[in-house]
Amino acid sequence: MRNAIALIVILSGTWLLLSGHTSPLLLSLGLVSVAAIVACAARLELLDEEGVPVGLLPGLLRYGPWLVIQIIRSNLDVAKRIVNPKLPIHPTVIHVDATDHTEVGRVTYANSITLTPGTISLDVSEDAIEVHALTEEAANDLMSGEMGRRVQRTERP
Amino acid sequence: MLIESVNIFLLALLAVTAIAAVRLRDLFAVAMMFGIYSLLAAVMFVLLDAVDVAFTEAAVGVGISTVLMLGTIGLVGRYERGSVRSSLLPLTVVVATGATLIYGTLDMPHFGDPTAPVHQHVAPAYITESPQQTGIPNVVTSILASYRGYDTLGELAVIFTAGVGVLALLGLRRRKRPGKEGVGQ
């Protein structure tokens, strides 16, 4: 029920943002389409914690700013290495432990790794994430497990 | 001025893409070049203020036609065999047709010409009157769904029939021999 309400709020917000119309006719049409989508989602049994992960929201709000700072930091590093051919690149493939994460946590972790320049997740399995790193520093940074711990904190609010 | 320069640059990129697509022998790469061609063409349509055409170009060109082409490549193999026949005659035909078409466009009104016939009667009428007459803010939508409502309904019926026909043909075969159907069903 909580998920259905959250989905209605999200869809209505999206509709209002993208259309910008407030006349009664168009608003009611928007309401009908929102209701139709929620009904379809309910029938497809998508209204569980995986389909509408509202429980993760507070954790993600705390995690977001830290991730943005990481992205800017590693962006600068990768950009330096592209511009200056003298700085060496040292591509490596490493396996990052992900045994303690839930399914949603692994997805967040893998996406964070990919979003950070210099590291890309190649394959996600039950207990580990295969990562391609551009430099040894990026690989060591990831192996220190700071990101993993922070992702873990978002899973259990 | 800036917009014209952007248009010229995009046209140059389009030409490069097209030549690359003709010259490449790897059909997968050719399919990707067609996708890129559609993307560039879509930007040009946006610049020409033909937003709905740009939408269609992006959805059909980048999305579905790439997928269909790749599906076909999956069935016929990835590499093109070089043609043994001379390409002189086809080249002549293509150049002649192109020249005729360009000659034909010379009689058309200049691009953006405000005195062109199309800007004198129909277009201003729809642009000024359609919001009052139909109550729909988007002119293209009001023409498609209101003025030409029955026309659009007919089109949809035709497309639906075609879709059902294709599904009937492919679906029957699939049920007899599971796991043997084509790629882009």
Place this chain on the structure above:
Amino acid sequence: MSGLTDLLSMALLGIGTLFLLIGATGLLRLPDVFTRLHGASVTDTLGAGAILLGLALAAGWGLLMGKILALLLIMALLGPSTAHALARAATHGFRKPWLHETDKAEK
């Protein structure tokens, strides 16, 4: 205040442009698919992010800013999925990543 916002917006656009060019250089210069993916992700994250933030500031408060930020959010959510799908497909297509010489010598 408005002058400050304009200045900030211009600075963000400039930074975005710079990273855009760097990312494209990386796409051209780096040795294999995986390293090129890193170059492309520079463009996709900081380049696109800074440009869109600059545009959002130029738009000022209102629906338009919301739309630009929504565009930014969508790009941030879909970008890594595409990059991961590409990297995974490349691994499964038996593309061995180009590794450093010392690593090759060890193996």
Place this chain on the structure above:
Amino acid sequence: MILTITLIALLVTMAFALIRAIKGPTVYDRILASNALGTKTVLMIAVLGFVVGDPELYIDIAIMYVLIGFIGTVAVLKISEFGNLGQPQSHTETEDP
């Protein structure tokens, strides 16, 4: 002014991505180039909106493009990896030379 510079830079990066798409050498390089070009197209439309002076409309188009581009790229990758769109089928991908 700065918008013009951004626009020119976008055109240059599009040209770079196109060069990568033509040069290849692998399938994945071309998909990557095509995807990067899609990102640049979206940014370009957003910037063009401000240059032309009608950002509202152009941003809507840009949002549409992101979604279409995502679906297109994932569909292409699914085909290149599995040889089909997800139906159970024997692996029929042709071998790279």
